[in-house]
Amino acid sequence: MRVNLPLSGREVSVGENANILSTTDPRGRITYVNPDFVEISGYSESELLGEQHKISEMSARIAAAMEQQSAVSEEINQRIVSIRGRSDQHLEIGRQSQHSASNMALLADRMQQLVKQFWSVRRA
Numbered sequence: 001m002r003v004n005l006p007l008s009g010r011e012v013s014v015g016e017n018a019n020i021l022s023t024t025d026p027r028g029r030i031t032y033v034n035p036d037f038v039e040i041s042g043y044s045e046s047e048l049l050g051e052q053h054k055i056s057e058m059s060a061r062i063a064a065a066m067e068q069q070s071a072v073s074e075e076i077n078q079r080i081v082s083i084r085g086r087s088d089q090h091l092e093i094g095r096q097s098q099h100s101a102s103n104m105a106l107l108a109d110r111m112q113q114l115v116k117q118f119w120s121v122r123r124a
Contacts, residue, residue: 012040024053 014020021034033041033048041048 012042014040022048022053028053 015036018036018040019034020037020040021032022030022037023032025031030048030051030053033045038045038048
């Protein structure tokens with residue numbers, strides 16, 4: 001196969017009806033290329049068959065990157081769930097505190113009434 005030189009500066013026009021098709025085996029080696037693929041690639045069919053498909057290598061890299069992103073997303077999701085749980089706990093504690101404070105205020109009012117009642121009876 002030819003040396004795969006960098007493609008920068010190389011432009012290939014692709015016809016509007018071009019159908020670029022290739023197939024690979026499970027290891028990413030090219031098993032079939034159609035005439036449009038051969039023409040656009042710049043290689044002969046015999047040079048392409050059996051070679052590692054560059055798109056397969058790229059797909060493997062993309063799949064690995066997506067797997068990493070998925071793992072990071074799952075970790076972020078778990079942390080969000082944890083934060084949500086803690087927020088719910090703090091909200092419940094706040095509600096309990098508000099309820100306790102209301103009860104304390106009622107008890108303080110009742111106690112103040114009893115104190116007034118005590119002093120009014122005591123002075124009489």
